[in-house]
Amino acid sequence: MRLNLLNNFDASADWFKQLQLEICTTIEQIDGPMQEHTAPTRPGWEQSHRTIYGSVFEKGTVNYSKVTGEFDPKFAKEIPGTEKDSSYQATGISVVLHPSNPKVPAMHFNTRYLSTGIEWYGGGMDYTPCLPFDKESYHAELKQMCDEYDKSYYPDFSKACDEYFYLPHRKETRGIGGLFFEYCSPDTMSFDFVEAVGLKFNSLLHSTVMQNKDLDYTEEDKQIQLVKRGRYVEFNLMYDRGTKFGFKTGGNMDAILMSLPPMVKWN
Amino acid sequence: MRLNLLNNFDASADWFKQLQLEICTTIEQIDGPMQEHTAPTRPGWEQSHRTIYGSVFEKGTVNYSKVTGEFDPKFAKEIPGTEKDSSYQATGISVVLHPSNPKVPAMHFNTRYLSTGIEWYGGGMDYTPCLPFDKESYHAELKQMCDEYDKSYYPDFSKACDEYFYLPHRKETRGIGGLFFEYCSPDTMSFDFVEAVGLKFNSLLHSTVMQNKDLDYTEEDKQIQLVKRGRYVEFNLMYDRGTKFGFKTGGNMDAILMSLPPMVKWN
Numbered sequence: 001m002r003l004n005l006l007n008n009f010d011a012s013a014d015w016f017k018q019l020q021l022e023i024c025t026t027i028e029q030i031d032g033p034m035q036e037h038t039a040p041t042r043p044g045w046e047q048s049h050r051t052i053y054g055s056v057f058e059k060g061t062v063n064y065s066k067v068t069g070e071f072d073p074k075f076a077k078e079i080p081g082t083e084k085d086s087s088y089q090a091t092g093i094s095v096v097l098h099p100s101n102p103k104v105p106a107m108h109f110n111t112r113y114l115s116t117g118i119e120w121y122g123g124g125m126d127y128t129p130c131l132p133f134d135k136e137s138y139h140a141e142l143k144q145m146c147d148e149y150d151k152s153y154y155p156d157f158s159k160a161c162d163e164y165f166y167l168p169h170r171k172e173t174r175g176i177g178g179l180f181f182e183y184c185s186p187d188t189m190s191f192d193f194v195e196a197v198g199l200k201f202n203s204l205l206h207s208t209v210m211q212n213k214d215l216d217y218t219e220e221d222k223q224i225q226l227v228k229r230g231r232y233v234e235f236n237l238m239y240d241r242g243t244k245f246g247f248k249t250g251g252n253m254d255a256i257l258m259s260l261p262p263m264v265k266w267n
Numbered sequence: 268m269r270l271n272l273l274n275n276f277d278a279s280a281d282w283f284k285q286l287q288l289e290i291c292t293t294i295e296q297i298d299g300p301m302q303e304h305t306a307p308t309r310p311g312w313e314q315s316h317r318t319i320y321g322s323v324f325e326k327g328t329v330n331y332s333k334v335t336g337e338f339d340p341k342f343a344k345e346i347p348g349t350e351k352d353s354s355y356q357a358t359g360i361s362v363v364l365h366p367s368n369p370k371v372p373a374m375h376f377n378t379r380y381l382s383t384g385i386e387w388y389g390g391g392m393d394y395t396p397c398l399p400f401d402k403e404s405y406h407a408e409l410k411q412m413c414d415e416y417d418k419s420y421y422p423d424f425s426k427a428c429d430e431y432f433y434l435p436h437r438k439e440t441r442g443i444g445g446l447f448f449e450y451c452s453p454d455t456m457s458f459d460f461v462e463a464v465g466l467k468f469n470s471l472l473h474s475t476v477m478q479n480k481d482l483d484y485t486e487e488d489k490q491i492q493l494v495k496r497g498r499y500v501e502f503n504l505m506y507d508r509g510t511k512f513g514f515k516t517g518g519n520m521d522a523i524l525m526s527l528p529p530m531v532k533w534n
Contacts, residue, residue: 059533169514230527237504247436257533260497266326266527 008186012113012121013066013091015191017048019198020064020093023109024050026206027097030213031056041252044068049255056213058100059262063255066091071116075248080183081116089115090249092123093198094242096259097205102225103215104208105129105175106232106261109201110242111194121194122182124157125201126165127208128175130228131221135176138204142179145200149193157181167235174235226265233260275453279380279388280333280358282458284315286465287331287360291317293473294364297480298323308519311335316522323480325367326529330522333358338383342515347450348383356382357516359390360465361509363526364472369492370482371475372396372442373499373528376468377509378461388461389449392468393428394475395442397495398488402443405471409446412467416460424448434502441502493532500527 006014024034031054041047046066053059068089071079076086092112099106111123127138139158146154161180166173179197181189236243236259246256273281291301298321308314313333320326335356343349359379366373378390394405406425413421428447433440446464448456503510503526513523 169520226530233500233531234504234524237501253436257501260533262532262534263493264500264531264533265529266524266531267529 008113008119008191009066009089009091009115012191012194013046015195016091016093016111016113016198017064017066019195019202020048020050020062023062023093023095023198023202023205026202027052027057027060027062030206030209031060034060034062037255042067042069042250047252047255049252049258051258053262054100056100056104056209058098060097061095061258063094063258064092065251065255067249067251069249072248079116080120081118084117087116089113094259095201095205098229098261099209099213101213101215102130102217102221104212105133106229107201107205107208108259109198109205111198113194119186120182121184121186121189121191123194123197124161124178124180125197125204126161126175126178126180128228128232130225131217133176138176138178138208141200141204145196146179146193149190149196153181153193154179165235167231167239169238170231170234172231174231223265226263227267229261229264230266233264236260275380275386275458276333276356276358276382279458279461280313282462283358283360283378283380283465284331284333286462286469287315287317287329290329290360290362290465290469290472293469294319294324294327294329297473297476298327301327301329304522309334309336309517314519314522316519316525318525320529321367323367323371323476325365327364328362328525330361330525331359332518332522334516334518336516339515346383347387348385351384354383356380361526362468362472365496365528366476366480368480368482369397369484369488371479372400373496374468374472374475375526376465376472378465380461386453387449388451388453388456388458390461390464391424391428391445391447392464392471393432393442393445393447395495395499397492398484400443405443405445405475408467408471412463413446413460416457416463420448420460421446432502434498434506436505437498437501439498441498490532493530494534496528496531497533500531503527 028034034050034052037049048064050062071086071088076082094110097107106128109125113121143154157179158177161177162173164180243256295301301317301319304316315331317329338346338353338355343353361377364374373395376392380388410421424446425444428444429440431447510523
């Protein structure tokens with residue numbers, strides 16, 4: 001249960017920052033120390049980018065940010081609540097993990113709080129395996145977690161995830177889905193749920209990696225992974241709203257594109 | 268000098284198809300046989316995709332197409348000459364070469380003819396080295412070729428090339444430029460010039476590759492190349508009009524994305 005001593009912006013930011021540390025701890029326990037990158041940023045902005053190029057995680061990144069600004073007038077038209085005023089507050093955490101072993105899926109998680117003339121939570125998580133993976137158990141865990149808050153969450157958010165992580169030019173989904181939610185007002189969505197998504201990702205990340213990281217794989221499996229990662233790049237550069245949001249708000253380019261896989265192949 | 272027995276569409280297509288064969292011959296003399304890919308296409312469409320995964324050319328593709336159709340109404344608004352009628356005829360040749368040796372630049376060439384309510388030629392060529400390269404000699408050859416047709420071509424088209432192959436999110440050009448032209452009416456631009464660009468590319472391709480393909484390079488040079496290729500991917504997926512045109516007109520996805528490099532790295 002969150003305290004209401006702080007406004008939603010500061011309270012969300014504090015929690016996202018704490019979650020960043022917890023997820024980094026999980027990663028470090030599995031694969032050794034992460035690096036902190038500091039980049040030139042703007043006054044009043046707070047950004048922390050942690051990365052790992054390890055043996056289990058070929059590339060992993062855990063980003064936290066707390067920023068304020070004004071949207072470019074043209075871009076503002078795409079954002080709710082900007083009719084009278086194009087200023088915004090945004091804070092979020094974003095995690096992308098590209099494991100070395102092709103039997104471990106690529107994993108993505110993000111939650112965010114945005115405030116314009118209105119305020120909302122958004123986020124979700126999704127897995128992108130390149131080889132057969134136990135989709136059912138993964139979705140069962142997500143459903144169980146969602147059902148504790150609202151029975152409509154799992155059906156709605158898992159459907160939204162499949163729709164969002166879709167490559168129209170390939171007519172295929174990016175991965176096996178998960179959860180995706182956006183424009184959820186603090187009046188109707190408890191921050192407890194946003195927290196639960198983050199904590200569930202942290203525990204799933206640990207169990208998924210530990211169960212699969214030492215499985216044998218072939219050179220052919222690795223090649224399949226490199227090609228599958230190409231679809232990941234196509235999605236992130238062509239469709240991802242987070243990437244677009246970062247570009248439009250002048251965020252740090254290396255941090256925004258940190259989601260891209262390390263080695264990729266197009267056949 | 269072209270014969271006017273055929274209309275511009277058929278005559279351009281015939282010549283592009285012949286140029287495809289000539290460029291493929293150059294590539295095959297250097298690096299062995301190319302493969303022809305046939306893909307499901309539409310009635311009245313003619314497309315030929317030739318590729319090489321060789322030792323000199325890590326990945327190379329030479330595409331020819333001759334297609335007709337109707338633009339999607341929304342997309343038509345971006346295309347000149349579609350005010351009364353959204354039908355089009357288009358033919359073109361497109362070449363992308365990603366050499367193995369990082370001392371050989373990635374090379375791109377394209378010329379096309381489009382007809383809507385108006386008709387025009389477009390195209391150009393550009394080099395993307397990842398290590399120091401003799402930019403001056405390359406541009407001098409392009410200037411000499413252009414100057415035989417119109418003294419304004421080289422300054423205009425090389426400037427347009429730098430402007431087109433620019434990554435705003437990186438604030439950098441994709442490569443060292445070359446030529447880029449668009450919306451050039453057959454009333455003012457001779458097809459002889461379009462032919463000259465194609466023939467110049469074929470000769471430059473040969474000399475550039477032969478002069479550099481056996482140069483020694485280090486593992487660090489190779490890593491620089493893989494990272495530089497990431498910028499190539501970013502440009503093609505985020506900004507390239509040809510990629511967008513292919514998507515919007517329902518072209519063959521594998522052929523459209525054949526321009527992407529084989530192995531790529533994001534740090």
